[in-house]
Amino acid sequence: DGGITQSPKYLFRKEGQNVTLSCEQNLNHDAMYWYRQDPGQGLRLIYYSQIVNDFQKGDIAEGYSVSREKKESFPLTVTSAQKNPTAFYLCASSRTGTDEQFFGPGTRLTVL
Amino acid sequence: ILNVEQSPQSLHVQEGDSTNFTCSFPSSNFYALHWYRWETAKSPEALFVMTLNGDEKKKGRISATLNTKEGYSYLYIKGSQPEDSATYLCAFTAGGTTDSWGKLQFGAGTQVVVTP
Numbered sequence: 508d509g510g511i512t513q514s515p516k517y518l519f520r521k522e523g524q525n526v527t528l529s530c531e532q533n534l535n536h537d538a539m540y541w542y543r544q545d546p547g548q549g550l551r552l553i554y555y556s557q558i559v560n561d562f563q564k565g566d567i568a569e570g571y572s573v574s575r576e577k578k579e580s581f582p583l584t585v586t587s588a589q590k591n592p593t594a595f596y597l598c599a600s601s602r603t604g605t606d607e608q609f610f611g612p613g614t615r616l617t618v619l
Numbered sequence: 620i621l622n623v624e625q626s627p628q629s630l631h632v633q634e635g636d637s638t639n640f641t642c643s644f645p646s647s648n649f650y651a652l653h654w655y656r657w658e659t660a661k662s663p664e665a666l667f668v669m670t671l672n673g674d675e676k677k678k679g680r681i682s683a684t685l686n687t688k689e690g691y692s693y694l695y696i697k698g699s700q701p702e703d704s705a706t707y708l709c710a711f712t713a714g715g716t717t718d719s720w721g722k723l724q725f726g727a728g729t730q731v732v733v734t735p
Contacts, residue, residue, distance in 0.1 A: 540723075542725075548727055549725035549727045549728065550663075550708070550710075550725040551725070552723065555722065566724075597662075597663070599663075605650070606668070607668050608655075608665065608723065609662075610662040610663045611662060612661075612662050613662070
């Protein structure tokens with residue numbers, strides 16, 4: 508089955524630690540995205556990548572980093588510089604930057 | 620950051636009733652308007668991608684219209700069923716440069732609860 512997987516589903520982190528969220532897709536999509544959801548707010552774009560080895564900052568990139576070394580993978584690292592990292596993180600992909608996006612199941616990150 | 624607003628924030632509908640809700644977005648530099656349905660414990664799922672002023676799209680009992688000149692889109696649910704209960708998200712993409720492609724600005728969503 509084609510789709511997007513994110514792991515883990517739940518993640519706990521101690522303050523001051525970096526943590527990496529995994530996102531993999533087997534849809535052969537060129538574009539991939541990371542969003543963050545906080546209660547009462549819409550999804551906010553953290554980073555996106557329209558093609559392998561290229562990515563751009565979204566609206567709230569500070570304290571996050573990404574890589575796009577393979578077409579199917581777009582991991583997100585939440586660094587200790589992110590001041591309020593507790594949130595629900597969604598990964599998505601699309602065939603191109605203008606098409607509908609397909610979403611993974613999400614990772615809920617809690618900083619203790 | 621562009622402002623995409625959805626109203627109402629939530630609504631309760633009796634099974635069988637029809638309902639509609641709004642997404643407003645900047646009317647300048649429009650490229651596309653997306654609608655997604657997000658059911659509890661599932662991933663958001665695309666309903667429509669609309670690009671032309673006057674566009675009307677339909678999927679089953681759900682339909683959407685688009686007015687890019689005044690900056691709004693309506694989503695309609697006809698004869699609501701309990702399985703329509705979800706949060707409906709709209710998202711706007713501006714045009715202009717290739718860097719803006721794929722940069723969806725999401726509204727906060729309209730939560731729909733359909734009661735039997």
